[in-house]
Amino acid sequence: EKLPNIVDKKNKSQKVVYVYSKELIQICDQMQKIPCRASMVHSLIEAYGLTRYMRVVEPREATEREVLAFHDLDYIEFIKKISNHDDSEKFEDEATHYGLSYDCPLQQGLYKYATMSSGATIVAAECLLQETCKVAINWCGGWHHAAKDHASGFCYINDIVLGILKLKEKYDRILYVDLDLHHGDGVEDAFSATSKVMTVSFHKYLTGFFPGTGSLEDIGIGKGQYYTVNVPLLDGIKDTEFTPLVCRILNKVKETFRPEVVVCQCGADGLAGDPMESFNLTHKGLGKCLYFLLQWNLPTLVLGGGGYNLSNTARCWAFLTALATGKQIPTEIPDHEYFIEYGPDYELEVYPGNRKNHNTAHYLRQVYGAVLNNISKIC
Ligand SMILES: CN(c1ccc(C(=O)NO)cc1)S(=O)(=O)c1ccc(-c2ccccn2)s1
Numbered sequence: 196e197k198l199p200n201i202v203d204k205k206n207k208s209q210k211v212v213y214v215y216s217k218e219l220i221q222i223c224d225q226m227q228k229i230p231c232r233a234s235m236v237h238s239l240i241e242a243y244g245l246t247r248y249m250r251v252v253e254p255r256e257a258t259e260r261e262v263l264a265f266h267d268l269d270y271i272e273f274i275k276k277i278s279n280h281d282d283s284e285k286f287e288d289e290a291t292h293y294g295l296s297y298d299c300p301l302q303q304g305l306y307k308y309a310t311m312s313s314g315a316t317i318v319a320a321e322c323l324l325q326e327t328c329k330v331a332i333n334w335c336g337g338w339h340h341a342a343k344d345h346a347s348g349f350c351y352i353n354d355i356v357l358g359i360l361k362l363k364e365k366y367d368r369i370l371y372v373d374l375d376l377h378h379g380d381g382v383e384d385a386f387s388a389t390s391k392v393m394t395v396s397f398h399k400y401l402t403g404f405f406p407g408t409g410s411l412e413d414i415g416i417g418k419g420q421y422y423t424v425n426v427p428l429l430d431g432i433k434d435t436e437f438t439p440l441v442c443r444i445l446n447k448v449k450e451t452f453r454p455e456v457v458v459c460q461c462g463a464d465g466l467a468g469d470p471m472e473s474f475n476l477t478h479k480g481l482g483k484c485l486y487f488l489l490q491w492n493l494p495t496l497v498l499g500g501g502g503y504n505l506s507n508t509a510r511c512w513a514f515l516t517a518l519a520t521g522k523q524i525p526t527e528i529p530d531h532e533y534f535i536e537y538g539p540d541y542e543l544e545v546y547p548g549n550r551k552n553h554n555t556a557h558y559l560r561q562v563y564g565a566v567l568n569n570i571s572k573i574c
């Protein structure tokens with residue numbers, strides 16, 4: 196007769212945890228620079244039926260103690276003070292001191308937003324610590340520019356640093372990979388002097404382009420020397436150059452550093468069609484990079500980041516979510532609340548543009564050679 200179903204449905208360790216709540220999405224929707232992006236990403240993931248294949252875990256607010264594990268008290272106290280004031284103009288000078296100006300606008304409920312998005316990353320890290328999943332996803336996280344004492348590049352609290360500090364409670368060697376268009380300076384600076392956290396950032400590096408850091412020569416300091424890797428790239432890079440470069444460098448990193456856990460920031464502002472108008476990547480290029488990392492079968496924390504073409508960002512992160520769950524999803528965008536945003540083709544695919552590619556084969560060979568030379572110095 197049929198064997199009794201011995202799988203305990205409640206405790207079945209699902210491979211993928213997806214950190215989500217209505218409140219988290221509602222708060223993240225209010226971010227001025229990416230209005231409603233959180234809703235668009237979640238709605239598309241749900242419309243594709245992907246939440247069925249993941250354990251949905253509710254986030255919580257990061258506690259002040261958790262936030263102060265990285266950030267300075269005066270900075271955090273200031274955010275808390277002004278984020279519930281309606282006349283924040285009178286704090287203008289102090290706000291500027293903390294980087295809270297044009298590119299990191301003050302807005303109502305800023306503290307709640309910053310602690311919820313970072314609490315979601317901490318909860319995702321805790322799920323990996325408890326070994327109840329292999330992959331934990333927070334598309335409302337990935338704010339890689341935030342510094343310990345100031346906001347920067349639309350980033351207020353560095354959820355990535357807080358997530359890594361949480362993972363350090365159990366793991367000895369942590370690999371951070373940053374696929375965003377911009378250099379992951381905030382995370383790099385937090386761990387540049389330690390050999391326990393290796394940061395590898397692939398980004399646009401050009402005079403005058405934000406944040407201006409992340410050169411080839413930027414390799415870490417003291418005990419952290421060679422545990423900071425920067426791969427500076429130029430406008431127009433396509434999947435066909437980006438993906439092999441990323442995978443070859445990460446392969447060398449895995450051989451030498453032997454990470455126990457991986458944190459991957461999947462910023463989508465390098466996609467073709469992003470208003471940043473820089474790289475010429477597609478969801479498939481980023482997907483192959485994430486897939487390469489997931490094949491290592493290590494606990495992996497997957498985070499969002501930049502991405503200012505909102506429908507392309509949703510397309511990309513839905514595709515990455517499907518990839519993490521091992522599910523195929525159809526190219527037709529399913530009907531849902533934001534369906535109209537995916538016109539005129541209503542397809543999942545992000546197509547490369549015909550932007551000029553400034554990355555010559557010679558340039559990429561030079562960068563690759565220099566990076567591998569540095570990595571090989573890791574004992
Ligand atoms: C504050 N800056 C940012 C904004 C976002 C990022 C980012 O996405 N980092 O990952 C970095 C710097 S900034 O000064 O370079 C910009 C402000 C507004 C920018 C913008 C916004 C939309 C389209 C094109 N550019 S870039």
Ligand SMILES: [Zn+2]
Pocket residue numbers: 375376377462464500501502
């Ligand atoms: Zn970015």
